[in-house]
Amino acid sequence: MMMPVAYASDNGVEIDMSGTVIASTCDVETADTLQTIFIGNFASTLFTTVGDVSPTADLLIRLNNCSSGISGATVTFSGTPDNDNNKLLALSDTSESGGMATGVGVEILDANKNSVAINADSESQPLKEGDNNTLTFFLRYKATKIPVTAGNASSVMYFDLSYQ
Secondary structure: OOOOOOOOOOOOOOOOOOOOOOOOOEEEEHHHOOOOOOOOOOOOHHHOOOOOOOOOOOEEEEEEEEEEOEEEEEEEOOOOOOOOOOOOOOOOOEEEEEEEEOOOEEEEEOOOOOOOOOOOOOOOOEEEOOOOEEEEEEEEEOOOOOOOOOOOOOOOEEEEEEEO
16 A cells, blocks of 8 residues: 655745734724714605705714824725715615615715715814814715605615724
8 A cells, every 4th residue: 555755845935924013093982883863854855956955964973092193084984875876875775664765865974064975085084182082974865866756765884994
Protein backbone atom coordinates (compact mmCIF):
# COMPACT_ATOMS: atom_id res chain seq x y z
CA MET A 1 0.00 0.00 0.00
CA MET A 2 1.44 3.32 -0.99
CA MET A 3 1.08 6.37 1.18
CA PRO A 4 1.22 9.86 -0.27
CA VAL A 5 4.28 11.78 0.69
CA ALA A 6 4.06 15.38 1.87
CA TYR A 7 6.91 17.81 1.72
CA ALA A 8 7.25 21.16 3.43
CA SER A 9 8.58 23.96 1.30
CA ASP A 10 11.52 26.02 2.44
CA ASN A 11 9.92 29.00 0.73
CA GLY A 12 8.32 31.11 3.44
CA VAL A 13 4.72 32.17 3.21
CA GLU A 14 4.16 35.90 3.20
CA ILE A 15 1.05 37.32 4.83
CA ASP A 16 0.43 41.01 4.39
CA MET A 17 -1.94 42.75 6.76
CA SER A 18 -3.32 46.23 6.91
CA GLY A 19 -5.76 48.22 8.96
CA THR A 20 -6.32 51.60 10.48
CA VAL A 21 -6.11 52.87 14.01
CA ILE A 22 -8.84 55.44 14.40
CA ALA A 23 -9.50 58.07 16.99
CA SER A 24 -12.33 57.51 19.39
CA THR A 25 -15.67 58.55 18.00
CA CYS A 26 -18.90 59.62 19.68
CA ASP A 27 -21.68 57.62 21.31
CA VAL A 28 -25.09 57.88 19.68
CA GLU A 29 -27.78 58.60 22.27
CA THR A 30 -29.54 55.28 22.87
CA ALA A 31 -33.00 56.73 22.16
CA ASP A 32 -31.78 57.92 18.74
CA THR A 33 -30.67 54.49 17.49
CA LEU A 34 -34.25 53.36 16.82
CA GLN A 35 -36.56 56.27 16.06
CA THR A 36 -40.13 56.50 14.85
CA ILE A 37 -40.80 59.94 13.40
CA PHE A 38 -44.30 61.10 12.59
CA ILE A 39 -44.08 63.35 9.55
CA GLY A 40 -47.79 64.09 9.61
CA ASN A 41 -51.15 63.42 8.01
CA PHE A 42 -51.66 65.41 4.81
CA ALA A 43 -54.42 65.48 2.22
CA SER A 44 -53.35 64.21 -1.19
CA THR A 45 -54.64 67.54 -2.55
CA LEU A 46 -51.66 69.28 -0.87
CA PHE A 47 -49.59 67.89 -3.74
CA THR A 48 -50.84 69.41 -7.00
CA THR A 49 -47.57 69.47 -8.96
CA VAL A 50 -44.37 67.45 -8.94
CA GLY A 51 -42.04 68.97 -6.35
CA ASP A 52 -44.77 70.11 -3.92
CA VAL A 53 -43.76 69.40 -0.32
CA SER A 54 -45.35 68.90 3.08
CA PRO A 55 -44.28 70.69 6.26
CA THR A 56 -41.18 69.19 7.89
CA ALA A 57 -40.68 66.97 10.91
CA ASP A 58 -37.49 67.05 13.00
CA LEU A 59 -34.91 64.26 12.87
CA LEU A 60 -32.32 64.70 15.61
CA ILE A 61 -29.22 62.58 16.16
CA ARG A 62 -27.71 63.28 19.56
CA LEU A 63 -24.07 62.42 20.19
CA ASN A 64 -22.23 62.18 23.50
CA ASN A 65 -18.68 61.40 24.65
CA CYS A 66 -17.11 62.89 21.52
CA SER A 67 -13.33 62.74 21.67
CA SER A 68 -11.14 65.80 21.26
CA GLY A 69 -9.81 64.63 17.89
CA ILE A 70 -13.20 64.96 16.21
CA SER A 71 -14.27 68.25 14.64
CA GLY A 72 -17.31 67.21 12.62
CA ALA A 73 -19.39 64.43 11.13
CA THR A 74 -21.20 63.61 7.94
CA VAL A 75 -24.25 61.37 7.90
CA THR A 76 -25.16 58.90 5.19
CA PHE A 77 -28.83 57.96 5.25
CA SER A 78 -29.35 54.67 3.45
CA GLY A 79 -32.49 53.10 2.13
CA THR A 80 -34.42 52.33 -1.03
CA PRO A 81 -34.51 55.29 -3.42
CA ASP A 82 -37.81 56.39 -4.93
CA ASN A 83 -38.37 55.10 -8.48
CA ASP A 84 -39.33 58.55 -9.81
CA ASN A 85 -36.74 60.63 -7.91
CA ASN A 86 -33.70 58.65 -6.78
CA LYS A 87 -32.63 61.40 -4.36
CA LEU A 88 -35.70 60.68 -2.21
CA LEU A 89 -36.42 57.75 0.08
CA ALA A 90 -39.09 55.45 -1.33
CA LEU A 91 -42.21 54.62 0.63
CA SER A 92 -42.56 51.03 1.79
CA ASP A 93 -45.65 49.13 2.82
CA THR A 94 -44.53 48.60 6.41
CA SER A 95 -48.09 47.81 7.43
CA GLU A 96 -48.30 45.09 4.76
CA SER A 97 -51.89 46.22 4.23
CA GLY A 98 -51.42 47.04 0.56
CA GLY A 99 -52.83 50.54 1.13
CA MET A 100 -49.64 52.49 0.43
CA ALA A 101 -49.69 56.08 -0.83
CA THR A 102 -48.20 56.70 -4.27
CA GLY A 103 -46.64 59.71 -5.95
CA VAL A 104 -44.56 60.90 -2.97
CA GLY A 105 -41.17 60.13 -1.50
CA VAL A 106 -39.45 61.24 1.69
CA GLU A 107 -37.01 64.13 1.34
CA ILE A 108 -34.22 64.56 3.90
CA LEU A 109 -33.02 68.09 4.64
CA ASP A 110 -29.98 69.19 6.61
CA ALA A 111 -29.95 71.87 9.32
CA ASN A 112 -29.82 74.58 6.62
CA LYS A 113 -32.82 73.01 4.83
CA ASN A 114 -30.64 71.79 1.94
CA SER A 115 -31.71 68.49 0.43
CA VAL A 116 -29.62 65.42 1.34
CA ALA A 117 -29.89 62.62 -1.21
CA ILE A 118 -30.58 59.12 0.06
CA ASN A 119 -27.42 56.93 0.01
CA ALA A 120 -25.14 60.00 -0.16
CA ASP A 121 -23.13 61.92 2.44
CA SER A 122 -24.57 65.02 4.06
CA GLU A 123 -22.51 68.16 4.46
CA SER A 124 -20.27 67.98 7.53
CA GLN A 125 -21.79 69.33 10.72
CA PRO A 126 -19.47 70.63 13.46
CA LEU A 127 -18.99 68.69 16.70
CA LYS A 128 -17.43 69.73 19.98
CA GLU A 129 -15.63 67.57 22.50
CA GLY A 130 -17.81 65.90 25.12
CA ASP A 131 -21.58 65.67 25.32
CA ASN A 132 -24.58 67.54 23.95
CA ASN A 133 -23.85 67.42 20.22
CA THR A 134 -26.96 67.35 18.06
CA LEU A 135 -27.03 66.72 14.32
CA THR A 136 -30.22 68.30 13.02
CA PHE A 137 -32.12 67.08 9.98
CA PHE A 138 -35.69 67.38 8.73
CA LEU A 139 -38.01 65.01 6.88
CA ARG A 140 -40.90 65.86 4.57
CA TYR A 141 -42.95 64.32 1.81
CA LYS A 142 -42.25 65.49 -1.73
CA ALA A 143 -44.45 64.82 -4.76
CA THR A 144 -42.73 62.73 -7.41
CA LYS A 145 -45.67 62.26 -9.78
CA ILE A 146 -49.26 63.39 -10.09
CA PRO A 147 -51.77 62.36 -8.98
CA VAL A 148 -50.68 61.58 -5.44
CA THR A 149 -52.89 58.87 -4.02
CA ALA A 150 -53.86 58.52 -0.37
CA GLY A 151 -52.55 55.70 1.79
CA ASN A 152 -49.89 54.66 4.28
CA ALA A 153 -46.77 56.81 3.76
CA SER A 154 -44.18 54.96 5.84
CA SER A 155 -40.58 54.15 5.09
CA VAL A 156 -37.44 52.77 6.71
CA MET A 157 -33.91 54.14 6.52
CA TYR A 158 -30.63 53.73 8.37
CA PHE A 159 -27.77 56.11 9.06
CA ASP A 160 -23.99 55.86 9.26
CA LEU A 161 -21.71 58.51 10.73
CA SER A 162 -18.30 59.46 9.32
CA TYR A 163 -16.13 61.60 11.54
CA GLN A 164 -13.62 64.29 10.59
